[in-house]
Structures are given as structure tokens and as C-alpha cells.
Amino acid sequence: MLSVNWEGNATAACSVCDIEVAGGPRMRLSAILCTVGFALCALGFAQPSVRVVAYGADGRELRSGRGVALGEGHVVTARSILMGARRVEVSDGSRPRQTVRWVVADNPGAGLIRLWVEQPFESVSEWRTADIPAAAKLNAGVHVLELKSVRDIPGSGLVAELNGTVPESLAGAPVTDSDDKILGVLVPQFAGTRYVAFAVPIEDDKIKPQALRSIEEWANARNPEAEETYQLALGQIWTENYDSAARNLQGAVEAKPDFAEAWFHLGFAKGKLGRSAERISAYQRAIELQPDYAEAHYSLGVTLTLVGRRIEAMQQVKELRRIAAETLADRLTQLLEAIHVDKLGEEHDAKPTI
Numbered sequence: 491m492l493s494v495n496w497e498g499n500a501t502a503a504c505s506v507c508d509i510e511v512a513g514g515p516r517m518r519l520s521a522i523l524c525t526v527g528f529a530l531c532a533l534g535f536a537q538p539s540v541r542v543v544a545y546g547a548d549g550r551e552l553r554s555g556r557g558v559a560l561g562e563g564h565v566v567t568a569r570s571i572l573m574g575a576r577r578v579e580v581s582d583g584s585r586p587r588q589t590v591r592w593v594v595a596d597n598p599g600a601g602l603i604r605l606w607v608e609q610p611f612e613s614v615s616e617w618r619t620a621d622i623p624a625a626a627k628l629n630a631g632v633h634v635l636e637l638k639s640v641r642d643i644p645g646s647g648l649v650a651e652l653n654g655t656v657p658e659s660l661a662g663a664p665v666t667d668s669d670d671k672i673l674g675v676l677v678p679q680f681a682g683t684r685y686v687a688f689a690v691p692i693e694d695d696k697i698k699p700q701a702l703r704s705i706e707e708w709a710n711a712r713n714p715e716a717e718e719t720y721q722l723a724l725g726q727i728w729t730e731n732y733d734s735a736a737r738n739l740q741g742a743v744e745a746k747p748d749f750a751e752a753w754f755h756l757g758f759a760k761g762k763l764g765r766s767a768e769r770i771s772a773y774q775r776a777i778e779l780q781p782d783y784a785e786a787h788y789s790l791g792v793t794l795t796l797v798g799r800r801i802e803a804m805q806q807v808k809e810l811r812r813i814a815a816e817t818l819a820d821r822l823t824q825l826l827e828a829i830h831v832d833k834l835g836e837e838h839d840a841k842p843t844i
Contacts, residue, residue, distance in 0.1 A: 539664050540582045540611055542567050544575035555661035558675060558692065559611040560604075564594060566697055567662035568677045569603035573717060578705050582611045593708040595697045598751045599645040599785075600690055601677040601724065604697045641728070645754050645785050647696055649728055650674075652687040665689040679725030688728060716746035720755075727755060732762040743775075750779040754786050757793075766797050777809075784815035791822045795829055 542565070543554040552574055557567035565580055572578060579587040588607040595604035638653035656678050663676040674691040690696075703711075723738035739756035743749055757772030773790035776783055791806030803826060810819035 540565060540580050542571050542605075542662055543579045543581075543587070544572050545577040545579070546574055547576045549577075553658070555659060556663040556676075557605070558662070558664045560692075561610060563607045563610045565590075565605045565607065565611070566602055566675060566692060567605065568601055568675060569596060569598065570601065570658075570677070570721060571661050572603060572705070572708075573712070573721075574709070574714060576706055576709055578605065580605065580607055580611070590705055592702045593705060594702065595700050596708065597696050598720065599724070599755065600647055600649075600696045601679070601688075601721075602675060602690060602692075602696055604699070606702075643727065644758055644789050645751065646690075646724070646728070647693060648691050649677075650689040650691075651728065652689060656685060656687040658685055660687075679728055680722055681725040681729050681731070686725060686729060713746040713749070716742045716749055716752065719745065720749065720752045723752075723755065723759075727759060730762075732759045735759045736763060748779050750776045750783060750786075753779065754783065754789070757786075757789065761789075761793060766793060769793055770797075782813045784810060784813055784818055787813070787815070788818040788822055792825060795822070795826055800826065800829075 540557045540559050541554060542557045544552045546552045553571055555568060555571040557565040557580060559565050559582070578590040580590060581587040588609055590605045590607055592606040593603060594606050595602075597603070638651045640648065640650045642648050656676070658678055660676055661678050665674045665676055674689045677688045677690045678685040679688055680686075719738050720742040723735040723742060726732070726735035726738065736756065736759040739752050739759055742752040743756060746752070753772050753776040757769045757776065760766075760772060761769040770790065770793055773786050773793065776786040777790065780786070787806045787809045791803045791810075794800075794803035794806065803822070807819050807822050807826070810816075810822065
């Protein structure tokens with residue numbers, strides 16, 4: 491159960507002893523989230539939470555939220571805060587706001603973005619990705635959210651849905667365990683009628699540094715219509731509303747035909763609706779746009795394997811090795827071998843006895 495104290499203290503204690511995990515191994519869930527509740531630092535947050543403010547081209551404030559200071563000037567927050575921004579400032583409340591110099595990493599599928607400022611804030615010394623202990627009961631707040639489900643979603647990674655609504659202004663808030671170790675970031679997603687709260691773990695591969703871009707350069711590469719539609723669809727995927735997600739993702743790729751992440755999630759949604767041919771086509775388009783897109787190669791390989799196109803699936807293993815995605819390559823290889831063995835067994839059983 492998650493409790494948020496709007497005066498600034500927030501804690502959580504698990505009220506669920508066994509969580510059903512859809513699409514991801516229980517071992518990985520236990521390592522990252524420990525199948526427990528979350529503690530969320532809200533307004534007036536303790537360190538290493540910072541305030542993130544986005545400004546439009548006219549200099550007016552567009553929106554604000556929170557972020558997690560990781561050290562050496564790096565801040566991770568919900569990317570929805572930055573939509574339409576031309577300038578972004580970050581503050582810890584103890585000194586003047588700092589202007590963000592660079593976008594270090596952008597992960598649309600996970601809803602996270604990594605920023606950099608010149609003067610580092612007091613930061614978290616580490617964030618947990620393994621061996622997370624069960625959360626202890628702390629001070630209860632006035633706003634309570636219960637952990638609803640945890641899913642491992644291709645293209646997004648692990649996301650935890652919280653049973654309740656939160657204001658958009660809490661986007662980017664840190665999610666911590668009972669030892670104040672950062673587990674992830676609060677990412678509210680608009681699911682059509684309301685904002686649904688999700689906790690997204692901070693994992694190295696989700697915020698891996700990319701080519702540096704200024705806020706203006708990052709903003710100029712965005713298509714507002716496509717981004718808005720994609721974010722809506724992402725929330726629908728996270729809440730398993732695949733039919734609506736597919737419609738919105740189709741709109742996103744029509745508005746921005748080179749939107750690789752939208753093509754990938756369109757393939758995922760089509761697959762959930764049983765449309766394998768459309769799923770394969772969407773994954774292939776994502777790879778055309780982004781040849782080193784590991785998740786797309788893997789998901790395409792899985793789909794090809796399941797529809798019996800083994801040779802083509804084996805080519806995806808080669809592509810994964812080419813881009814050094816060894817874990818996914820090994821996983822796909824294991825799937826191919828398992829299905830091949832099963833097929834041989836079926837053929838053996840089908841032979842008549844002489």
C-alpha cells in the first residue's frame with residue numbers, strides 16, 4: 491500500500507504477499523521491486539528529489555513536476571513534463587534554479603528522460619536494481635494508493651501500476667523503499683479519462699547515455715501530435731487496453747512516419763489482438779527506422795518463431811549478436827531450440843508404429 495503525505499513525507503508498506511506478474515519472470519520482479527509497496531516522496535520532498543519546471547517558447551511555465559538527482563549533474567524525470575518545452579529548469583529548493591544544458595538520454599517507451607545540469611545537486615548514492623528488502627511501515631500519509639499489478643512490457647521494461655489516481659504535477663517523483671533507496675520514478679499516464687499512476691524502475695539500460703542534445707534540439711525533433719497520441723497509447727498498453735492503443739498508435743505513426751518506438755508498440759498491440767502479419771510488418775518498420783533497435787529484433791524473432799518462420803527468426807539472432815544484445819540473442823536462441831525440440835517430438839509421435 492502506497493501512502494503519500496502532501497506535506498512532504500511519504501511511505502509505503504506492502505499489503506500484498508503475492509503479486510501476479512504478467513509477462514515477466516517473478517525472479518526479476520523480486521530483484522527489482524521485491525513485490526512490495528512503494529514509498530513516494532511528494533511535495534516538499536526530501537533529497538535527492540528536485541523540482542523540474544518546463545517553459546514554452548513564450549517564456550511562460552508549461553508544467554512542473556519532480557525528478558531524481560543521480561549525481562554528477564544528472565537528473566531523471568518523467569519525459570511528459572518536457573513536452574513542448576523550450577527551456578527547463580531544475581531546483582532543489584536550497585539554491586537558485588539551474589537551466590538544463592543537455593538531454594543525456596530519452597526513453598519514450600519507459601516514459602523517462604535523463605537531463606544534465608552544470609552544478610550537481612545532492613544525489614542518491616545508488617539506486618536499487620537487486621536484492622530489495624521488504625518495505626517497513628513508516629508514517630502514513632493522507633493519500634493512499636495500493637499496488638495493483640506489475641508487468642514486464644516489451645519496449646517499456648518493468649512497470650508497476652498503482653491503484654488510484656494522482657495529479658500530473660507528481661510526475662517524476664522518486665519511488666523509494668524503506669531504506670530510502672530509489673526504486674524508480676512516478677510516471678502518471680493518461681488512460682483516456684484519468685491519470686493512472688505507474689512506478690517505473692530506474693534501470694541502467696533505460697537511461698543509458700545517448701548523443702547529447704540541447705532542450706531546443708530535443709524539442710525540435712518532437713512532433714507534438716504524434717507524441718501526444720503515443721503517450722496516450724502507451725498508457726493504454728500499460729493498462730492492457732490494446733484495441734484503443736492500436737488505434738492511437740496507428741495515428742501516431744501516420745502523424746510521424748519515422749517514429750520507431752510507436753511502430754514497435756503498434757506491433758506489440760497488434761500481436762495482443764492476434765494480428766500476427768500486422769505485428770511482423772510493424773516490427774520490421776521499426777527496424778528499418780532504427781537498425782540497432784534490440785527489442786524490435788527480439789520481438790520480431792519471437793513472432794517469426796511462433797508462426798513457423800524459423801530461418802527468418804534465426805536471422806534476428808544474428809542481428810542481435812551484431813549489435814551486442816547478447817542476453818536477448820541467447821533468449822531467442824533458447825526459444826528457437828525449445829520449439830524445434832517440441833516439433834520434433836510431435837513428428838515422432840505422429841509416425842505410425844510398424
